[in-house]
Amino acid sequence: MTEPARYEAWYHSGRGAWIGDAEFALMMALLRPRPGATLLDVGSGTGYFSRRFVSAGLCVTGIDPDTEALRYARALGSAEGYAAGTALALPFADEAFDYSAAVTSLCFVDDPARALAEMWRVSRKGVVLGLLNRRSLLYRRKRGIGGYQGARWDTQQEVDWWFESLAPRPVALQRGSAVFLPGGGWPARLLERVLPGRLPWGGFLAVCLFKTL
Numbered sequence: 001m002t003e004p005a006r007y008e009a010w011y012h013s014g015r016g017a018w019i020g021d022a023e024f025a026l027m028m029a030l031l032r033p034r035p036g037a038t039l040l041d042v043g044s045g046t047g048y049f050s051r052r053f054v055s056a057g058l059c060v061t062g063i064d065p066d067t068e069a070l071r072y073a074r075a076l077g078s079a080e081g082y083a084a085g086t087a088l089a090l091p092f093a094d095e096a097f098d099y100s101a102a103v104t105s106l107c108f109v110d111d112p113a114r115a116l117a118e119m120w121r122v123s124r125k126g127v128v129l130g131l132l133n134r135r136s137l138l139y140r141r142k143r144g145i146g147g148y149q150g151a152r153w154d155t156q157q158e159v160d161w162w163f164e165s166l167a168p169r170p171v172a173l174q175r176g177s178a179v180f181l182p183g184g185g186w187p188a189r190l191l192e193r194v195l196p197g198r199l200p201w202g203g204f205l206a207v208c209l210f211k212t213l
Ligand SMILES: C[S@@+](CC[C@H](N)C(=O)[O-])C[C@H]1O[C@@H](n2cnc3c(N)ncnc32)[C@H](O)[C@@H]1O
Pocket: 001, 042, 043, 044, 045, 046, 047, 048, 049, 063, 064, 065, 066, 069, 085, 086, 087, 088, 102, 103, 104, 105, 106, 108, 109, 147
């Protein structure tokens, strides 16, 4: 991962703040968690989205294998706690959380289906995945650059294969995308406001799977 302070500073740049807001709004619109629910933030990094989930009234625990990022996130506080670990073997009991989220972290995991199965196991109600979309302008402009270095870009169809062996089967699925024009200038912001989030061409793909309604 990029050095934590630099990574976090990006979220406070004009374009980074716009992207962070668009991604968070989409995930919350799809997940619609009740305030007070518990959420595990898998691949929490510097804790940017953990803190946003907390500010939306959720009780959040973060987990990440990167000790530097964990130290940075812990120093900023606000989540219940941050644990060291991998998405591939989550150190939590079955259904320990209401929800789990992985925001642009499974794109750095070699076996995303196994990571999803782990998230599904530890979640009572549902899971939200934030992924990088190969069918997007963001992919054409930014793949392999900066924080996107080493990331896998998925298609909706590829992501669907990860669900195949989930048990129990999801009772509902919601998906959408955001960040349609990658630049972040006024045309991008205008388009983002008028295009429906269910269109599949945004650079950020969000998928919610529910265990219960
Ligand atoms: C692009 S950062 C995203 C961080 C944060 N979720 C955000 O959106 O700001 C990707 C994160 O995935 C984490 N990661 C990489 N491999 C992982 C794994 N096997 N399990 C969990 N997280 C992992 C990295 O350490 C890094 O913090």
